[in-house]
Amino acid sequence: TSYAALVLAPPSERATVRSVQVVGLTDRVAMVVVVLSNGAVEKASLEVDAGLGDERLAAASSHLTAHLEGASLAEDTPIPATGDRRLDGLVDLVLDALTAPTERDHDHVYVGGASHMAAAFDAVDTVRQVLTILEQQYVVVSLLREVIDIDGEQRISVSIGTELGVQPLAECSIVVAPYEIEGQPLGTVGVLGPTRMNYPQAMAAVAVVSERLGRSLSA
Numbered sequence: 001t002s003y004a005a006l007v008l009a010p011p012s013e014r015a016t017v018r019s020v021q022v023v024g025l026t027d028r029v030a031m032v033v034v035v036l037s038n039g040a041v042e043k044a045s046l047e048v049d050a051g052l053g054d055e056r057l058a059a060a061s062s063h064l065t066a067h068l069e070g071a072s073l074a075e076d077t078p079i080p081a082t083g084d085r086r087l088d089g090l091v092d093l094v095l096d097a098l099t100a101p102t103e104r105d106h107d108h109v110y111v112g113g114a115s116h117m118a119a120a121f122d123a124v125d126t127v128r129q130v131l132t133i134l135e136q137q138y139v140v141v142s143l144l145r146e147v148i149d150i151d152g153e154q155r156i157s158v159s160i161g162t163e164l165g166v167q168p169l170a171e172c173s174i175v176v177a178p179y180e181i182e183g184q185p186l187g188t189v190g191v192l193g194p195t196r197m198n199y200p201q202a203m204a205a206v207a208v209v210s211e212r213l214g215r216s217l218s219a
Helices: 054-070 085-099 115-121 123-135 137-145 199-218
Strands: 006-007 018-026 029-036 042-046 109-112 157-160 172-181 184-194
Touching: 006 172, 018 054, 018 085, 018 184, 029 085, 042 085, 184 199
Parallel strands: none
Antiparallel strands: 006 109, 006 184, 018 029, 029 042, 157 172, 172 184
16 A cells, blocks of 8 residues: 555564574574564574584574474473583573563564655645654554454454544554464554545455465464
């Protein structure tokens, strides 16, 4: 569409691990890369003992994936020892890095096409106010969270003007829908535009994107 696109990412604490890779950057520095079920990728750099070698890094990757796959990073998942003292020390370092508090504990909103809003309104002040709101993640999060009701029923929601409850968006409308990952509505997609927007087009686009995104992240 020709409107601003909004995507509220699923909370990472509810996502599960798909794979863990430990990659050597230097002899003393490694990077752990974790792919989650919600499509997010978590990264962390580690200071490691010198001389671990690629074989131990690969073994750590396989061992961690085998025991963390399907588990949440928020869970205290026990990892059995391998019998290799240096390998077990590396595994412990990775676990400490993965369980440390990070920005993944917060909601993330991705905004695309915000520049389209400049052409959608005649008044410069209105454009400025709308763009300011889009920069305030907590406001956008609250708007998008409202479409996932307590029953988890998936539906397309349309809010027009003052229904949004945010005065700077009084001349805007938002069309949103949750997307499901493995049968659970965890994130939201939507479009924000002027109240004169083409609603059938916006609703159709949101419906298609939410269905495809959920299917892709559940694969």
